[in-house]
Amino acid sequence: MTGMTKPYVLHYAPDNASMIIRLALDELDIAFDTCLVDRAVAAQRSKGYRALNPAGRIPTLETPDGPISETGAILLWLADRHGGLLPDPRDPMRAAALNWLFFLANTLHADAAILFYINRYGVETDHAAMRDAVRARLTAHVALIETEARPRLTGWLGARQPSALDLYLAPLLRWLQLYPVEDRGWFDLAAYPGLHAMCIALEQRQSTDRLCIAEGMGPHPFSAPDYPQPPEGSAL
Ligand SMILES: N[C@@H](CCC(=O)N[C@@H](CS)C(=O)NCC(=O)O)C(=O)O
CATH class of the missing domain: 3.40.30.10 (Glutaredoxin)
Structure with a gap:
């Protein structure tokens, strides 16, 4: 109505x-x-x-x-x-799904935020070393998701119907490829074939099409992202 x-x-x-x-x-x-x-x-x-x-x-x-x-x-x-985004409380897959959901939230996302907002963390003279250390941590986190999480999350990561894990992870992988702007290019999604495929699969969804229209993103927002041209507001 x-x-x-x-x-x-x-x-x-x-x-x-x-x-x-x-x-x-x-x-x-x-x-x-x-x-x-x-x-x-x-x-x-x-x-x-x-x-x-x-x-x-x-x-x-x-x-x-x-x-x-x-x-x-x-x-x-x-x-x-x-319902739908995660295994139900009595589903045996719930344990692994929550394990990795929290890993995304309190480890991958949290560390990525240090890189994105480095000016909030200590003095500028320390930032070059911090960036190197955080990039190494992020690389290790993503590798763990590729090699350890995916096999444990059959049906809940990279499946036909996206889960909360896909929807959280694909944007994180997007941002690692784009931000911070002055640091673009260090992260290579193609080095993680399973996650790369998950991103491509998510790009086939109508939800992604609608997101791209609403927020001004290009045709491959996860697998080959570029900076948005939003109809309103700004990303940074
Ligand atoms: N822990 C929060 C972090 C969210 C977050 O980092 N949001 C960013 C945008 S992606 C933000 O608010 N940035 C603006 C700011 O920190 O001033 C969550 O998981 O939602």
Whole structure:
């Protein structure tokens, strides 16, 4: 019905972690509204936004149960509420899926954020060494996902129907190829054939097509990404 507010509102910025939640909502066929967080004016730190998410990070999803932030938590909540994105609590695959979901959230994503926001970590004279160390950590994390997680996650990583793990991982792999802008090119997705194939498979989904239109991304946002040209807002 026109004019009615939808129960879900995704606070987003183009090419930010909110794209993971956009994909998840779309894959679950859940109607949602979006509200741009204008990073050009640091709206993520505004009083209004912090009332929803005191940490001042993107995304936040407004739900009938209140606002939720933290990408992994939102994915888990959506899976529990709507099904499909993760194995059910009694499914034997649940253990491995949660293991690697938390690895994505608190290890791969967290370390990637150090590279993306290095100016927030210590003095500039230390940054070159830090970058090298973080790149080595990220390489090891991705290699572990390729060699250890994939075989343990049959049906839940790179399967025909994308899971929360695919939807979280593909954007992370995108960003490793693009950000920080001055560091582009160090990360080679083709070195991880299973993850490369997972990215290509996700690019066949209509959810990815709709994401690319909404956030101004090119035709291969995960396997051969380029910087977005969003219709509104800015990625950085
Ligand atoms: N732990 C948070 C991190 C989210 C995050 O890093 N968001 C970035 C955009 S991708 C952000 O808010 N950046 C703006 C800022 O830190 O000021 C999560 O998992 O959702």
